């Protein structure tokens with residue numbers, strides 16, 4: 001179950017942290033096996049999708065037994081590289097940025113916001129959620145090519161110029177909460193999160209797929 005497994009599809013890979021979090025809780029409560037129906041109920045992904053996802057990494061549930069929690073956990077730990085903490089920098093300590101810093105993804109042990117940047121002198125030099133806030137002018141000096149991921153919670157008008165500086169610093173991935181569409185070289189991954197579109201899409205699904213089975217239509 002190590003590096004020889006086939007490449008996992010992106011949609012499956014995105015669901016792994018969800019499965020992982022739930023399985024950790026199960027394991028902590030002493031449970032040794034879990035059925036796809038139980039998992040489905042907990043993570044709101046339909047059982048057929050779960051079975052297909054799990055089959056990619058060789059976890060074949062047995063009828064009447066389900067999945068071995070320990071096996072799944074060790075797979076997820078390996079795949080998600082839980083031991084290796086990925087450092088993240090956040091840009092824009094406003095409403096949204098402050099909320100993220102206070103949350104700091106504490107349930108996800110493998111990612112950590114280690115520094116934040118703003119242009120507002122009132123915010124520079126403070127600490128929010130235990131994370132130091134630096135002036136944007138210090139971006140190059142502080143990142144020094146060491147931080148692979150950035151979260152953008154700046155005004156849309158500031159997003160592209162900031163992105164260009166991040167790209168020059170060797171950033172690998174950007175989680176973009178601004179409405180701006182970012183231009184980046186092909187090797188850089190941008191995940192764009194537009195809450196208005198997510199909300200519209202939810203309402204669309206509620207209107208067009210109102211049956212209870214629609215809960216499996218989780219497209220994330």
Ligand SMILES: NC(=O)c1ccc[n+]([C@@H]2O[C@H](COP(=O)([O-])OP(=O)(O)OC[C@H]3O[C@@H](n4cnc5c(N)ncnc54)[C@H](O)[C@@H]3O)[C@@H](O)[C@H]2O)c1
Nearest residue numbers: 092093094095096097118119120153154155156158177178
């Ligand atoms: N607040 C929300 O619920 C929400 C929801 C979805 C998307 N967004 C988007 O997220 C972004 C942030 O929203 P917000 O409500 O937190 O805004 P905000 O005005 O409260 O915060 C923006 C922060 O960015 C700082 N800033 C400005 N230019 C900067 C730069 N070049 N580098 C670093 N920091 C800079 C400002 O000083 C401020 O602290 C916006 O693009 C907004 O459209 C916000």
